[in-house]
Amino acid sequence: MDGSRTAALLGVVLLVTACGQPAREPGPTGCAGGVPSCAPSTAPPSTAPTTPAPSRPVTVLRGTVQAGVEAGCLVLATDRGRFLLLGGDPTVLREGAEVVVEGATRPGQATTCQEGTPFSVSAARAEPATTR
Structure with a gap:
C-alpha cells in the first residue's frame, strides 16, 4: 500500500x-x-456555590386518625381534608386517636394507600378535642 x-x-x-x-x-x-x-x-470542576434546597414549610394539622382503605395505611381526618400519614410515632398515631401532627405535605409522592394527601410527619402528640 x-x-x-x-x-x-x-x-x-x-x-x-x-x-x-x-x-x-x-x-x-x-x-x-x-x-x-x-x-x-x-478544566477544574465548577466552584460555584450551591444553593441548598428550600425547606418545606412546617404544617400543623389537628384531627382524628382513621384506618385507610388499604391495610397498614392511616389517614388523618381534619377540617382541611384527609391526609395520609407517613411516618410518625405509632404509639401516638393509632386508629381513633385525636392528635396534632407537624410535618409537610408531599402531594406528588407515590404511595400504595391511594387516599388522602401524603403528609410526612415530623412530630405527633395526642390532643383530645375540647368540648365547649
Whole structure:
C-alpha cells in the first residue's frame, strides 16, 4: 500500500471506531460523540456555590386518625381534608386517636394507600378535642 491509501484506511478505521462509542455531551469546543480529535476537558470542576434546597414549610394539622382503605395505611381526618400519614410515632398515631401532627405535605409522592394527601410527619402528640 502506498502512503495515501494507508492514511485513508486509517481514517476509515478511526471513524468506524468513533461511531461505535456511546454518545457524549459536547465538550467546551463543541465536539461530541467520541470524535477522536476531541480531547477530554481538563478544566477544574465548577466552584460555584450551591444553593441548598428550600425547606418545606412546617404544617400543623389537628384531627382524628382513621384506618385507610388499604391495610397498614392511616389517614388523618381534619377540617382541611384527609391526609395520609407517613411516618410518625405509632404509639401516638393509632386508629381513633385525636392528635396534632407537624410535618409537610408531599402531594406528588407515590404511595400504595391511594387516599388522602401524603403528609410526612415530623412530630405527633395526642390532643383530645375540647368540648365547649
